[in-house]
Amino acid sequence: MNIRLQLFELEDQRWFPHVIRQGMLDFLRFMISKLGAYEAAVPLLQELLIKTNQTHITDLCSGAGGGIETIQQALSRQMSEQIKITLSDLYPNIAAYQYLQQQTNGSIDFKPEPVDATAVPESITGVRTIFSSFHHFPPTIAQRILQDAATKRTAIGIFEGAKKSWLEMLLLWFLFPVVILVVTPFIKPFKFSRLFFTYIIPLIPVGIIWDGTVSLLRIYTPEHLQRMLQNINAPNYTWRTGRAGNKPGKHVIYLIGYPRYSS
Template sequence: MNFRLHLFELEDQPWFPHVLRQGMLDFLRFMINRLHAYEAAIPLLASLLRKTNTIHFTDLGSGAGGGIESIQKALSRQVGQPVQVTLSDLYPNLAAYTYLKEKSGGKIDFIPASVNATSVPESITGVRTIFSSFHHFSPKQAKAILQDAAEKKQIIGVFEGASKSWLELLVLWFGFPIAIFFITPFIRPFRFSRLFFTYLVPLIPLGIIWDGTVSLFRIYTPAMLQQMVASIQVPGYTWQTGKVGNRFGKYVIYVIGYPDETMVQE
């Protein structure tokens, strides 16, 4: 699937009901955590933390915090000490962030104010990350996010849990409806609205299938990312792009950037 279509996602629309958006994001968070979808990206991020001598990263465009819980735990095991995470978003999901903060015992925290990923305030520190949401941005916005990190000499790691393949699309269309039907009662925190809009009025499953399809079409391939970073001319800043993972459901497309002077020998 070596093309990109920037179609609209329902969860991006301001008119889209919050209860449906929340139900869709809760399912995404549950699946990412249970499947450990970002397992292949953990060594990349751990290497960045070790090389920069830090145990903190700030996530941009966090949405409902999908996958961050399992990522934080796996990353902490990889580096041998608890990693601190700060969630942020242009429209912070405070209910989801508070839930994750309480569940993690404070290891996952959040910024309650709006944070624009294309222009992150200098006061926000830590390795910058974006998980599962980079495809939401247009090419102009995506480049601005990377440009902002490079110009401010900040480290950034962007990760998309997919291979962008036709097989993934088929699994989404024919496998996810079954998964949604059986998994929904086990998603926490429990919400009656999630049951209602899954089983009685199945708007959440329809939204998941639509947005999942659009997401696959929107994801930037490693070649697209390489072309994007090649146009960012910031001296002393290094970019790496690629895809890691060795089996279906475990592939991760990534772009990593860091200022050369911040790196120390491992």
């Protein structure tokens, strides 16, 4: 699937009810974590941390923090030291972030205030990451995110947890409605609103299927990302994009970048 369509996702709309948005994000966090969808991103993140001599990651556009806990654990294990991750978003999901902070004894913390990925404050440090959110941005804004990282000489890793295939689209349409109904009672932290808007008024399942379909159509392929990089002013900065992962459900499209320092 090489096409890219800039359609609209419900969760991006300011009018979209916050309770439905958070229910959708909670489901995605649960599924991404259980499936280990970002397994293939761990070596790439380890490379960024080593090349920049960092032990801290600032995650942008965190949503509900899906997959972050398993990534933090895998990186800490492989690097034999505690890797800390700070979550942030333009619309912070405070309840989900507090849950992850408690689950990890503070190894994952968060910024409670809104953070704009196109203009990250100088006070926010660490390797930047964006998981399964970069596709939300049209090319002009996506380029501003990359340019901000390059201008501030900060490493960045962009990861989309998908292969961008028609098979994924079919699984989304025909398998995910059943999966949503089965797993929703097991998603933590518990919220009555999540049950109500899944089983009584099924706005969360409808939103997940719609936004999932649009997400697949909006994801940038490595070829799209490579063309985008031609518009970034980044002297002494290294970029690399491609695909990683060969296990079912664990495919990743990635773009990593980091500053080069003279020795």
